[in-house]
Amino acid sequence: MTTKDKIYYREGLPVPETPDPENSPEFWRQTDVVGKPLPRVDAYERVSGTAVYPSDILLPNMIYGAMLRSPHPNAKVKGIDTSAAEKMDGVRAIITGQSAEAKNVKWKYRDQQVPLFASHCRFEGEAVAAVAADTRYQAADAARAIKVDYEILDFAVDYEHALDASAAKVGGKGNLLNEERYGRGDLDKGFAEADVVLEETYRTPCELHTPMEPHGCVANWERDRLTVWESSQGVYAVQSRIAEALDLPLSKVRAVGHYMGGGFGSKLWPGKYTVLCCLLAKKTARPVKMMLSREETYLCVGNRPASTMRIKAGVKKDGTLTALEFDCSGPSGAYPAGGVQLVDWLVRDLYRCANVRTSSKDILINAGPARPFRAPGHPQGAWALEQMVDALAEKIDMDPVALRLKNIPLESQAREGAPPYTTTGLRQCLERGAEQFDWRESIKRINGHNGRDNHLKRGIGVGACLWIAGDGGPPSTVIIKLYKDGSVNLNMGASDIGTGTKTVMAQVAAEELGVHPSVIQIEHADTATTQFATPSGGSKTVPTEAPTVRNAAISLKQALITMAAEDLKVDRDELNYIGDEIVWSGDDSKKIRITELSTLQKRGEVIGVGYRGPNPEDKVVNPFAAQFCELEVNTLSGEIRILRFLGAHDSGRVLNRLTFDNQVYGGIVMGVGLGLTENRQLDENQTGKLCNRNWHDYKLPTALDVPLVMSSLPIELDDPESNNTGAKGLGEPVTIPTAAAIANALYMATGVRFTRAPVTPMAVIRELSKKEKG
Amino acid sequence: MLPKFSYVRPDKLAQAVKHLETDKAVIHAGGTDLLGCLRERIMDGDLLVSLGGLKGLAGIKETADGGLSIGALTTITEVSENRLVRDKYPGLAQGAAEVASPQLRNQGTLGGNLCQKPRCWYFRGEFHCLRKGGGLCFAIKGENQFHAIFGHDKICAITHPSDTAPVLVALNASVDVVGPAVNRSIAVEDLHVPPAEDVRAETVLKRGEIITRITIPAPAPNLYSSYRKIRARRSWDFALAGAALAFAMDGDRVSRANVVLSxxxxxxxxxxxxxxxxxxxxxxxxxxxxxxxxxVAEARPLAGNQYKVEMFRGMLEEELRKVGKGGEV
Structure with a gap:
């Protein structure tokens, strides 16, 4: 035993001291495993294809579900005839709004409760019927064979005209869902103090979530117990929404989601399809699988809403921001979904400014409801604010980086009582980012380049941000099990949505326990066998779960020390856990190997339980960032080539440099989509239907659209107040300033303020020819 | 979801022609778009006739007069990389290299590229448009930023999706066609059908006809050929504006210019x-x-594609500046 377990433990490296049970752990001053660029613990499974995603689930006797959806953006269902479909081969069940099993089932869009099948379909893609059949093809054919008599109604799909008196009413009442206002200081005074006041209107497109794995699930009943395998960011959210919809106790709903192919916010909760899949499974007494098609996901399960943002800003010649006024509008879609959620947050909180007023109008239109999309609201707000800051800098003849540095906030001005941030890394992100990007020299070089008679013009641009969350917080519970051979099982409810959560958690546990990360087996994302966790979203999984894992590891070490005290017959306060052994401080020859602890051997395992402690009182934990871009514009053809990008991110401690850089690069790529290529196009004047429902027409950036060179510069500031690991969220800030940095670089290259995203070659040509014509 | 279909893989050309004479038979060559067309139900095929078993329809060879004969099943990748093509008609190699993405070029064929279905989002989507037998071209008054500025005659505003066809037209190429009645040769310039002639057809090919070879005449003396393509994103996309140039040069004078736009x-x-x-x-x-x-003087842009007039003008200026400068500006 004494030699066999050696392979499990790291040698010659100290493990952090174990605090007494009543004390909090010390902030890690140095780390051995945490921060290392370890490859993902599940890399082999993911790359080799052995990882089982919900799409891969194949149960004995499993059949397939399909849905019939409204082809019209606004229509009433007058009648449904399923007779032909029922007779088709392989069809086992059809559920409509008239079916007994669906009649009383409700679905919720935020606080609005609706029937599972609405007789009034308010968006293209709204559910009308569901079918289960022996094969996917039979199910799809049967859904197509259902005849529906629609009364087609006028629609409103253009949110910029949805509040006009003549616009069709989405929900029968007015289309203004909500208007939120915010203010501080005295705006008139602020503008009066300014030397320069600028005003501009900016627009961002509706972006569609495009995870590699579409939404979907498999549902299976064992008598009264339901198991759902869902492609999800949070299994507990699936469990609670399904239990609520079907009126089941939580204990009777098991949600599993070990692997999932991306969500970006659109899989924070299940969908109507999940409920229908469960109902079909019940009705047919078979496991049912229902994966949505790409077209269905584009219509039904979320988007980043478009936005229109008027911003007016005042600045003194010395760079002091004196006033910010911001009015934005955007569509929730056909049901309440946060159409302007957080769009104004950066205006409220990113820069020091005493006088701020914002208003946000959330509008109903006949299109699919929004869902959170990586950093809801923030990239839109950054598109407006960060371009405006650049425009102000030009007017007062100040470097745009310098203007930002002049207005760094140390407290969150938009929150009640203006609490300070634990750390504000914005200054370092800008300064060190600009230095590594060679900002000043690049401007000189580019001025020289653009002065020549050449239709290829270059530009550099900067964008900065914070992210409203990224602090994490309770609740979270994690259990770590030590087996009698010294190997470890880490049990947590959180999902790894592709960010590397499992890898990072293994590193945290390994750091504390002194074991190799490779001997830690992770059980996660299963409501029946793991602990409660909130969905992985808001850039909060690392700052929520990592401190909890650390607490669980410490709790385990404390339990082991207690056992060692019994075996060694000394006071537990005099014992130190050093990894493979527990050693008496009085004489280090008095010690015991972990795997020889008698209680461990008797019980077979020992567990440690960790809970997420509270966040600091009266302080705010937010990540900050600055990104820098260089690009080239062909002024004859309108083509844009992004040459290089730098992301300088303050997200506290870097727990794994590889997964950290992955997030930075991925966020930049996604931001390139917002800035240059992506745009949901509805057929506004004719049918209201979605025009771009495939990957040719909905233009995600390709490998050739993303920067030739991308670099990641972590700004690692010690942040012991944030949580016991000092890590802040990263997954969302990485995509916030990207599009704005591109727009600012485009301005330097062309002299045109591109106020509307995405900036395609079409837009470049349109704007340049407008400029030419004066 | 794909509809039901049968699949045959004849090894004789005559058999393939015979199969293709049946109602709802469609050709399966590279297949890069066929399955998509079936899935989206814009093609009503229930018999897929694979050309994969036919011998001699792939490959590139020099003709007696110094031109090239390219088998219709030659992959786009091969066209873009072939030394003869690159030497004689750099524009064709460039056109082929601009098609889609590497995976699609590896699978797609030159014959298939000439016979593509349009990519209009109304044609491809759930819109019963004129080209699919409906009563309306949705693009004329709808979202037409990607649509035609020439030749739509306010009937149908698709743009032809091929990047190789414009070059082949500029090079005076022709296609050999085998069919149930007679075998014939058609100039690539005459292969495609404008909406004013027949809005339901993309090519003049009749039921049962198969393109077997593409023949390009010997390069004109001092031929300069090129293909340029602008797209909304830099890969895996069709042209917003493109141009094939084939110039017979006499010193720095263009003795004969062929210009074909995509x-x-x-x-x-x-x-x-x-x-x-x-x-x-x-x-x-x-x-x-x-x-x-x-x-662009005769362009008839629609509400959303006025930009194409400026884009073509700018791109053509840039392309003409490159002539005689080794392709560089």
């Missing part, structure tokens, strides 16, 4: 106006300016 019209669009300005001229800045203007 992303412009429902068929590869020959710009005779531009050819007239260029043929017999030297490429001075003034000629380039006039030629690029002439190319």
């Amino acid at each position: 992303g412009a019209a429902p068929v590869p669009w020959r710009s005779t106006a531009m050819e007239e300005v260029l043929s017999g001229s030297t490429l001075t800045a003034e000629t380039i300016f006039r030629a690029a203007r002439a190319a």
Whole structure:
């Protein structure tokens, strides 16, 4: 035993001291495993294809579900005839709004409760019927064979005209869902103090979530117990929404989601399809699988809403921001979904400014409801604010980086009582980012380049941000099990949505326990066998779960020390856990190997339980960032080539440099989509239907659209107040300033303020020819 | 979801023709778009006739007169990489290299590329449009930023999706066609059908006809050929604006200019106006300016694609500046 377990433990490296049970752990001053660029613990499974995603689930006797959806953006269902479909081969069940099993089932869009099948379909893609059949093809054919008599109604799909008196009413009442206002200081005074006041209107497109794995699930009943395998960011959210919809106790709903192919916010909760899949499974007494098609996901399960943002800003010649006024509008879609959620947050909180007023109008239109999309609201707000800051800098003849540095906030001005941030890394992100990007020299070089008679013009641009969350917080519970051979099982409810959560958690546990990360087996994302966790979203999984894992590891070490005290017959306060052994401080020859602890051997395992402690009182934990871009514009053809990008991110401690850089690069790529290529196009004047429902027409950036060179510069500031690991969220800030940095670089290259995203070659040509014509 | 279909893989050309004579038979060559067309139900095929078993339809060989004969099943990748193509007609190699993405070029064939279905989002989507037998071209008054500025005649505003067809038209290429009645040769310029002639057809091919080879005549003396394509994203996309140039050069004078635009019209669009300005001229800045203007003078943009007029003009200027400078500006 004494030699066999050696392979499990790291040698010659100290493990952090174990605090007494009543004390909090010390902030890690140095780390051995945490921060290392370890490859993902599940890399082999993911790359080799052995990882089982919900799409891969194949149960004995499993059949397939399909849905019939409204082809019209606004229509009433007058009648449904399923007779032909029922007779088709392989069809086992059809559920409509008239079916007994669906009649009383409700679905919720935020606080609005609706029937599972609405007789009034308010968006293209709204559910009308569901079918289960022996094969996917039979199910799809049967859904197509259902005849529906629609009364087609006028629609409103253009949110910029949805509040006009003549616009069709989405929900029968007015289309203004909500208007939120915010203010501080005295705006008139602020503008009066300014030397320069600028005003501009900016627009961002509706972006569609495009995870590699579409939404979907498999549902299976064992008598009264339901198991759902869902492609999800949070299994507990699936469990609670399904239990609520079907009126089941939580204990009777098991949600599993070990692997999932991306969500970006659109899989924070299940969908109507999940409920229908469960109902079909019940009705047919078979496991049912229902994966949505790409077209269905584009219509039904979320988007980043478009936005229109008027911003007016005042600045003194010395760079002091004196006033910010911001009015934005955007569509929730056909049901309440946060159409302007957080769009104004950066205006409220990113820069020091005493006088701020914002208003946000959330509008109903006949299109699919929004869902959170990586950093809801923030990239839109950054598109407006960060371009405006650049425009102000030009007017007062100040470097745009310098203007930002002049207005760094140390407290969150938009929150009640203006609490300070634990750390504000914005200054370092800008300064060190600009230095590594060679900002000043690049401007000189580019001025020289653009002065020549050449239709290829270059530009550099900067964008900065914070992210409203990224602090994490309770609740979270994690259990770590030590087996009698010294190997470890880490049990947590959180999902790894592709960010590397499992890898990072293994590193945290390994750091504390002194074991190799490779001997830690992770059980996660299963409501029946793991602990409660909130969905992985808001850039909060690392700052929520990592401190909890650390607490669980410490709790385990404390339990082991207690056992060692019994075996060694000394006071537990005099014992130190050093990894493979527990050693008496009085004489280090008095010690015991972990795997020889008698209680461990008797019980077979020992567990440690960790809970997420509270966040600091009266302080705010937010990540900050600055990104820098260089690009080239062909002024004859309108083509844009992004040459290089730098992301300088303050997200506290870097727990794994590889997964950290992955997030930075991925966020930049996604931001390139917002800035240059992506745009949901509805057929506004004719049918209201979605025009771009495939990957040719909905233009995600390709490998050739993303920067030739991308670099990641972590700004690692010690942040012991944030949580016991000092890590802040990263997954969302990485995509916030990207599009704005591109727009600012485009301005330097062309002299045109591109106020509307995405900036395609079409837009470049349109704007340049407008400029030419004066 | 794909509809039900049968699949045959004949090894004789005559058998393939026979199969293709049946109602709802469709050709399966590279298959890069066929399955998509079936899935989206814009093609009503229930018999897929694979050409994969036919011998001699792939490969590139030199003809007696010094031109090239390219088998219809030759992959786009091979066309773009083949030494003979690159030596004789660099424009064709460039056109092939601009098609889609590497995976699609590896699988797609030159014959298939000429016979593509349009990519209009109304045609591909759940819209019962004129080209699919409906009563309306949705693009004329709808979202038409990607649509035609020439040759739509306000009937149907698709743009022809091929990047190789414009080059082949500019090079005076023709296709050999085998069919149930007679075998024939068609100039690529005459292969495609403008909406005013027949809005339901993309090519003049009749039921049962198969393109077997593409023949390009020997390069004109001092041939300059090129293909340029602008797209909304830099890969895996069709042309917003594209141009194939094939110039017979006499010193720095263009003795004969062929200019064919892509992303412009429902068929590869020959710009005779531009050819007239260029043929017999030297490429001075003034000629380039006039030629690029002439190319778009007759454009009939729709509400959303006015930009294409400026984009074609700018791109053609840039392309003409490269002539005689080794392709660099």
